[in-house]
Amino acid sequence: ASIGNFLRRSLRRAGRKEGKDEDSTTENTPPRVPQGRSAERSSVFYSPGQFFFEYLVVVSLKKTPDGRYEPKISYQFPKRENLLKGQKEEEERLLQAIPLFCFPDGNNWAPVTEFTSETFSFVLTNVDGSRKIGYCRRLLPSGRGVRLPEVFCIISCLGCFGLFSKILDEVEKRRQISMAVIYPFMQGLRESPFPAPGKTVTIKSFIPESGTELIELTRPVDAHLEHVEFQALLQRLSPHLILHIFASAVLERRLIFLAEELSVLSQCIHAVAALLYPFTWAHTYIPVVPECLLDTVCCPTPFMVGIQMRHLERVLEQPMEEALIVDLCEGKIIQAVGDEEEILPGKLQTEMLMSLDRHNNNNNVHTSEEVNALVSEAFVHFFVRLVGHYASHIKWGRSGSGSFQERAFCKAVASKSCRRFVKKFVKTNMFSLFIEEAEKSRIPQEGNG
Numbered sequence: 464a465s466i467g468n469f470l471r472r473s474l475r476r477a478g479r480k481e482g483k484d485e486d487s488t489t490e491n492t493p494p495r496v497p498q499g500r501s502a503e504r505s506s507v508f509y510s511p512g513q514f515f516f517e518y519l520v521v522v523s524l525k526k527t528p529d530g531r532y533e534p535k536i537s538y539q540f541p542k543r544e545n546l547l548k549g550q551k552e553e554e555e556r557l558l559q560a561i562p563l564f565c566f567p568d569g570n571n572w573a574p575v576t577e578f579t580s581e582t583f584s585f586v587l588t589n590v591d592g593s594r595k596i597g598y599c600r601r602l603l604p605s606g607r608g609v610r611l612p613e614v615f616c617i618i619s620c621l622g623c624f625g626l627f628s629k630i631l632d633e634v635e636k637r638r639q640i641s642m643a644v645i646y647p648f649m650q651g652l653r654e655s656p657f658p659a660p661g662k663t664v665t666i667k668s669f670i671p672e673s674g675t676e677l678i679e680l681t682r683p684v685d686a687h688l689e690h691v692e693f694q695a696l697l698q699r700l701s702p703h704l705i706l707h708i709f710a711s712a713v714l715e716r717r718l719i720f721l722a723e724e725l726s727v728l729s730q731c732i733h734a735v736a737a738l739l740y741p742f743t744w745a746h747t748y749i750p751v752v753p754e755c756l757l758d759t760v761c762c763p764t765p766f767m768v769g770i771q772m773r774h775l776e777r778v779l780e781q782p783m784e785e786a787l788i789v790d791l792c793e794g795k796i797i798q799a800v801g802d803e804e805e806i807l808p809g810k811l812q813t814e815m816l817m818s819l820d821r822h823n824n825n826n827n828v829h830t831s832e833e834v835n836a837l838v839s840e841a842f843v844h845f846f847v848r849l850v851g852h853y854a855s856h857i858k859w860g861r862s863g864s865g866s867f868q869e870r871a872f873c874k875a876v877a878s879k880s881c882r883r884f885v886k887k888f889v890k891t892n893m894f895s896l897f898i899e900e901a902e903k904s905r906i907p908q909e910g911n912g
Contacts, residue, residue, distance in 0.1 A: 514653060515655065516617045516652070518540065521614070523613045536562060557595070563756075565599055567751045568771055568773075581725055581726050583725035586750065595618050596618070598617045599615070600634065621657060624692070633668070633678060647669065657682075660683065661682065665679050666680065692730050708787065714891065716765060720769045721769075721775060722790075725771075744893065747766035757777055808881045808883075819838070849888070850872075852872070853872060856872040864902065865901065
């Protein structure tokens with residue numbers, strides 16, 4: 464019960480800025496994009512040069528007296544010593560939580576001879592608002608006969624799914640040889656600085672019978688999109704449904720995503736959160752909900768969660784408030800509030816629909832990075848058109864503090880349908896957080912001193 468309570472507390476998104484962001488804009492950001500607050504992904508931007516990761520843990524299934532299997536950490540690197548009392552307690556809570564998210568599908572496991580490796584991620588938010596991402600590779604160790612799958616989980620505060628997937632490829636390759644070969648590779652990685660956007664770091668690694676290998680890890684140029692795969696959404700949902708989901712997310716409603724594969728859940732939920740750029744989803748956010756936390760869907764406040772399809776009946780039985788429930792397997796909405804079509808201004812919705820349709824039809828032409836940039840641009844453009852004038856409505860005092868003039872800001876929107884949407888949007892937590900940051904970050908204008 465205590466670990467469940469801790470997770471419920473810790474998984475709630477902090478409603479404030481975390482640490483010092485790197486650049487909240489990138490080379491491909493269109494002009495006039497609101498700059499007051501970076502997006503959900505940017506909260507995991509950190510200065511180049513810090514550690515790639517905090518921990519590598521291996522989570523294995525251990526048999527309990529009642530014949531079920533319970534996930535337990537069987538390996539941890541590095542082992543941290545001489546921690547202060549508060550640090551030690553924080554580490555213990557973290558290490559207690561990790562196994563649940565590595566095997567969120569419960570305890571009903573049995574040894575197998577074949578198992579397809581899967582890659583997924585989860586996010587843990589501490590009470591102080593700092594976040595850690597768990598990058599997971601669930602695989603079957605090499606050997607003969609029946610075995611149980613295990614999970615290699617890299618804990619990092621850096622958001623870069625593609626880069627960590629490549630690291631997990633290297634970990635899996637070494638696991639098939641011996642656990643002993645993993646340690647020097649991870650030690651080399653830990654000693655290497657995290658590269659700046661667009662830069663590469665090279666790791667030297669020795670593999671028995673293969674010799675020394677040079678592994679190049681390149682960070683994408685578009686730092687705010689490096690934890691995102693919009694292709695995952697476009698392959699599973701029609702542009703029309705994506706806009707319904709976006710409309711629900713932008714008004715901070717309750718969203719439940721269903722799929723059987725953990726990788727599909729984590730990819731699609733990260734992508735939906737990324738559609739909100741340059742704003743931040745500031746509520747409960749659990750890409751893969753462990754079985755023991757399914758009652759999260761009863762929460763009366765906004766949430767964005769992913770649940771395995773096998774739990775659908777249990778979810779529908781819960782006494783929950785209105786929510787949008789999306790089936791990622793069939794590409795359909797199971798349950799809706801009913802007004803999703805009317806939330807976004809009609810003209811802008813049509814433009815975004817055309818843009819998504821265009822990218823969908825060219826799926827085989829664009830690379831993943833190009834799709835990310837094109838889709839992101841369409842949604843950023845939506846926000847720029849509607850709220851890009853926010854800076855003109857911040858009144859600055861002599862002390863340098865700003866005060867947002869909400870009424871004048873809304874009145875400045877000419878179109879009635881756009882103004883109707885903006886009046887709702889300004890009441891959201893994500894907009895409030897954005898404006899709070901903008902009020903603190905005045906950029907001196909020429910002639911103003």
